[in-house]
Amino acid sequence: MLRRALRLGLGRGPLSRGLGTHRGGSTLDQNGKLSEIKKKIQSVLPGGAWNPLYNTSHLPPEHSDVVIVGGGVIGLSVAYWLKRLEKPRGAIRVLVVERDHTYSRASTVLSVGGIRQQFSVPENIQLSLFSIEFLRNINEYLAVVDDPPLDIQFNPAGYLLLASEKGAAVMESNVKVQRQEGAKVCLMSPEQLRNKFPWINTEGVALASYGMEHEGWFDPWCLLQGLRRKVQSMGVLFCHGEVTRFVSSSSHAETTSGEEVTLKRIHEVHVKIDRSLEYQPVECAIVINAAGAWSGQIAELAGVGKGPPGTLQGTKLPVELRKRYVYFWNCPQGPGLETPFVIDASGAYFRREGLGNNYLGGCSPTEEEEPDPGNLEVDHDFFQDKVWPPLAQRVPAFETLKVRNAWAGYYDYNTFDQNGVVGPHPLVVNMYFATGFSGHGLQQAPAVGRAVAEMVLDGHFQTINLSPFLFNRFYLGVKVQEHNII
Amino acid sequence: MWGCLGQHFKVRSLVRTASLVRNFFLLKSNFNSAHKSPATAPLPERLHLVTPVWNLSTRGIRGLSRAVGPEGSQKKGRSLLQFLADRFYDVQALREYLLRKQVLTVHQKNRPFTYIQERFGPHVAGVYFILKQGGAVKFQGKEWIRSNARGHFPLDFMTFQAVPVEAVDASGCAINYQGLDSVLALKELQSLWLQRCPHVDDWCLSRLHPLANSLQELSLAGCPRISERGLACLHHLQNLRKLDISDLPAVSNPGLTQILVEEMLPNCEVLGADWARGLKSGPEEQSRDTASPIPA
Numbered sequence: 145m146l147r148r149a150l151r152l153g154l155g156r157g158p159l160s161r162g163l164g165t166h167r168g169g170s171t172l173d174q175n176g177k178l179s180e181i182k183k184k185i186q187s188v189l190p191g192g193a194w195n196p197l198y199n200t201s202h203l204p205p206e207h208s209d210v211v212i213v214g215g216g217v218i219g220l221s222v223a224y225w226l227k228r229l230e231k232p233r234g235a236i237r238v239l240v241v242e243r244d245h246t247y248s249r250a251s252t253v254l255s256v257g258g259i260r261q262q263f264s265v266p267e268n269i270q271l272s273l274f275s276i277e278f279l280r281n282i283n284e285y286l287a288v289v290d291d292p293p294l295d296i297q298f299n300p301a302g303y304l305l306l307a308s309e310k311g312a313a314v315m316e317s318n319v320k321v322q323r324q325e326g327a328k329v330c331l332m333s334p335e336q337l338r339n340k341f342p343w344i345n346t347e348g349v350a351l352a353s354y355g356m357e358h359e360g361w362f363d364p365w366c367l368l369q370g371l372r373r374k375v376q377s378m379g380v381l382f383c384h385g386e387v388t389r390f391v392s393s394s395s396h397a398e399t400t401s402g403e404e405v406t407l408k409r410i411h412e413v414h415v416k417i418d419r420s421l422e423y424q425p426v427e428c429a430i431v432i433n434a435a436g437a438w439s440g441q442i443a444e445l446a447g448v449g450k451g452p453p454g455t456l457q458g459t460k461l462p463v464e465l466r467k468r469y470v471y472f473w474n475c476p477q478g479p480g481l482e483t484p485f486v487i488d489a490s491g492a493y494f495r496r497e498g499l500g501n502n503y504l505g506g507c508s509p510t511e512e513e514e515p516d517p518g519n520l521e522v523d524h525d526f527f528q529d530k531v532w533p534p535l536a537q538r539v540p541a542f543e544t545l546k547v548r549n550a551w552a553g554y555y556d557y558n559t560f561d562q563n564g565v566v567g568p569h570p571l572v573v574n575m576y577f578a579t580g581f582s583g584h585g586l587q588q589a590p591a592v593g594r595a596v597a598e599m600v601l602d603g604h605f606q607t608i609n610l611s612p613f614l615f616n617r618f619y620l621g622v623k624v625q626e627h628n629i630i
Numbered sequence: 631m632w633g634c635l636g637q638h639f640k641v642r643s644l645v646r647t648a649s650l651v652r653n654f655f656l657l658k659s660n661f662n663s664a665h666k667s668p669a670t671a672p673l674p675e676r677l678h679l680v681t682p683v684w685n686l687s688t689r690g691i692r693g694l695s696r697a698v699g700p701e702g703s704q705k706k707g708r709s710l711l712q713f714l715a716d717r718f719y720d721v722q723a724l725r726e727y728l729l730r731k732q733v734l735t736v737h738q739k740n741r742p743f744t745y746i747q748e749r750f751g752p753h754v755a756g757v758y759f760i761l762k763q764g765g766a767v768k769f770q771g772k773e774w775i776r777s778n779a780r781g782h783f784p785l786d787f788m789t790f791q792a793v794p795v796e797a798v799d800a801s802g803c804a805i806n807y808q809g810l811d812s813v814l815a816l817k818e819l820q821s822l823w824l825q826r827c828p829h830v831d832d833w834c835l836s837r838l839h840p841l842a843n844s845l846q847e848l849s850l851a852g853c854p855r856i857s858e859r860g861l862a863c864l865h866h867l868q869n870l871r872k873l874d875i876s877d878l879p880a881v882s883n884p885g886l887t888q889i890l891v892e893e894m895l896p897n898c899e900v901l902g903a904d905w906a907r908g909l910k911s912g913p914e915e916q917s918r919d920t921a922s923p924i925p926a
Contacts (some may be wrong), residue, residue, distance in 0.1 A: 301863065481894050
C-alpha cells in the first residue's frame, strides 16, 4: 500500500535510486526523505489525490517470476511448458501480457496453418517433428477436466514442393537431410507426378518432393484457444495491456581479453492498460520476448542494439514486420480431395480448404516489392500479377477461378537468415527471445516453447539443441540460412 | 468414485465427511478459483446443488446415489465433483489422474511386444498383437484365427513364418496410431477391417500408405473419429477395390464426401452414404424416394 502510494504520488522511476541500488538503498539524503514524507501526508489529508480503496482487479499483479510479452501461440506455448516442466508444482508465477485480446492482427490466427518437415536446416526438421507429435496427442497434452476435447481439424494431405532444373540438386540434398532426421519424404520425377496428380502441368518441373506423413494443415485458432484454456487452468495469469517500458539496472564486467561490457538486468516491466493512462510496474525475474512481428520494438525498449554498430551492444534484433497476403478462391473444376499443399518453384503456393473446391494461396513478394506493413489492407492487383499466373501455369484448371476473400497478416521476418531466434541475450541477461520465425512459427511453436522453458529452468537445451539459433549469431555473422521458405 | 472414497475413509454421514474434508484436504484459495476456465458450471447452479445434499440426514455416501435417478445422479455427481475440484487441490489432482488413467489404459493396450518382435520377427509380432487386442487374422490358405471369449488363441501361427497374412479383422478393437505399427508390419495384407474402432482417427489413415501395393479391401464403417480429412489420404491406396465409409459420424457431408472419394479412387467400389440422403426431398416425391434407394 505504502509502496503503491509512493509510486502513484512520485513515479520518478530509477533515477531516485541510482545504479545497483534497486531495493530502496540508504543513499537517499535526509532532505529528500523528509520532502517525500511531507508529500505523502499532504496527499492523505482530505483534498489529496490518494484513494486507498482502489479496485485493481484489471491490473496485472505487482510481482511475477516470468513475464511473457506476447500472447500468441509461441508465448502461450512457452507458458505451457514452463508450467509443465517446473519443479515443484506451482513454483513459478507466469504472466502473459497481450495487448490485443481479440488477436485481430496476430500472425497466429491469420496464418494458413500448414505444418511440414521439408526444411533444409536439421533443427527446423526436428522442431517440426516434435510439434506434429504434440498436435497428434493434443488431447493428452492439453486436456482440461470437464472441457470438451480439442479438434484441430488436421488434414494429413502432405506438402508437395516442386523444383526447376536449378533447384533440383539442392532439393535432393535437402531430402537426404530430412530423411536422416526421420521425415517421411519421397522424391518424384515428372512422370510419377503426372500419374499421381493428373491436374498438374509438369512443364519446367525437374523434381518434386512429397511428404507422405506428418505434414498437412490445421486450424491455428483451435490450437491457440486450447493452449489458452489449458494454460489458464494451470494458473498462468493473463493481462490485457501493452509493455511500454523496461526498468533495468546495469553492472560492468570485464571479459578475459580486458574489454569492458555492460550487463543489464531487467527488474520491472511497465504494463500500460489498454485505452487508459494507467500502468502497472510488474517486478519480474525473467522476460520472454514472444511478441512476434513487434519483437524488434520490444527489444529496442529493453536496450538491445543501443551501442556503436559492429559491437555486441550495437547488434539489433533483426526482426521486422513483413506483410503477406492470403487469397481465398473457388474453382469448381479444380484439383480433388487428394490435393497436398503445393509450393511451386516460383514461390507461389496453394492448398485446398474444405469440401467445396475452395482454395487458399498466395506468394511471397520479392525484396523490391515488399508492401508497406503499416496496415493490413489487401492488394488485389498482387494476386492478378504475381500469384495467379504461376498457379494457372502449374494447374491449368486454375485458369477459371473466382476470388472470394482475401486477408493480410504479418510475418515476424528475420532479415538476417529467416530462421528463429531462441535463447537469452548475451548482455541483457534475463531477456529470452522466442521470435523471428519468418512464416514457420506456428508449426514450430510447441517445440520452441519447450526449448525456451528448458533454457529458463535448466540453463541449457535438452530435447532439441537449438544453439545455432541463439542471438550471438547476429554479432558473429554466422548465418543459419533456411532455403525452403515460402 | 464415491464408493471407493467410502471404502477408504469408512465414514457414514456426509456431514461428518464434510468436517473431515475441511481439516484433511487442502483448501484452495479464492484467487485460483477465479482463474478457472469459463466452461465450468456457473456458481448459482452449484449452490442449489449443495442445499439438498446438506439436508440429507444420516443416509450415508452410498445412499446419496440412491436418492436420485440414474442419469440425474451421474450429472449431479459430476457437478459435485467439479464443485469440490474447484475448491480442493487434492480433488482436482484426483480428477486429472482419472482422466489421465483413461488415456493410459489405451496406451497400455497398444504397447508393442518387443520381445516377440526380436525373437520371432515383426510379422509374427503383428499377428500376436491383433489377436491379443481381440481381433482376428486370416493366413493365406488357412482359416480365420480368432481369440475366444476368454482372450485365449491358438499359438500355432508362430510357425507360419513365410505364409502371408491375407486379412485382418480388427473391428471394435482399441487400436490407435501407435498400435498400427504392428499392422503395418504385415506387408502382403489384402483386406483390413477397422469397423467401429473408437481410437482410429485421421492420423491413423495417413499411416496406411505402406500397404498401397497389396491392400484391396478396407472397411472403416462406424469409426467415430474419422472425418473427410483423413479420407483424403486414402488416395495412396491405388489397388483398393472395396472401400466402406458408411456411418462415419464425424464426416460433415457424407454424400459429397462419397462423390469426392469416388473421384479420387476411380477403380474402387465405395460403399457409403446414400447420396440421396444429403438432398432434401420435395413433399410430393417423398414416397418415391423411400421406395427405391439408389445403390451406392
